[in-house]
Amino acid sequence: MHSKFIDKFTENEKKVYNTILNNNYATTNDIASITGLTNRTLANIIKKLKEQNLIKRIGPDKDGHLEVK
Template structure:
């Protein structure tokens, strides 16, 4: 199996992968194999069980979707956390996130976006509007509008200048 438009290999989890998750969710879906390098070779992952719990929660909290997560062991066995086993053409060692096209939900998207923005800022107070927009796959203007509302509602405060300052989430 090789990387394709809807298949990504990642040797380890980083929050940067959230951009790929957003892209898959907003297009035709896809699969992310974590623990596989770009050439398709298995890479050792530490504390896989913790990753399998933490990553879906992170994706749900930031992006608002719940991916299928499956553990694929060297012998080809697969353990699913919430959905059926994926079909595999080769033995892999790592785990698989399957991201489906997001069909929307009943919550207002602006409410979800503001919660996601607060979460991202709480994790990195020095983040930029562009970084937030890229992570959430929304426009910078949409982020600016949400930030303005959050500031008006006293949920978010800017400390210092636009360049060199940081955000503070007000509890």
């Protein structure tokens, strides 16, 4: 479904997307720890994935998590 976008991802974007896909309740801190990306880089990638309607945030900013749509 999302393959047309995924093919154009950078390596870091693929890491983030796959981490969210494989870790149902991954928080941004979890994703940063797993991928080794800085919070700034991660925030930019998450923003891009949300704009492309590929992921969504579940719950509040502090205690929520990200999921693939």
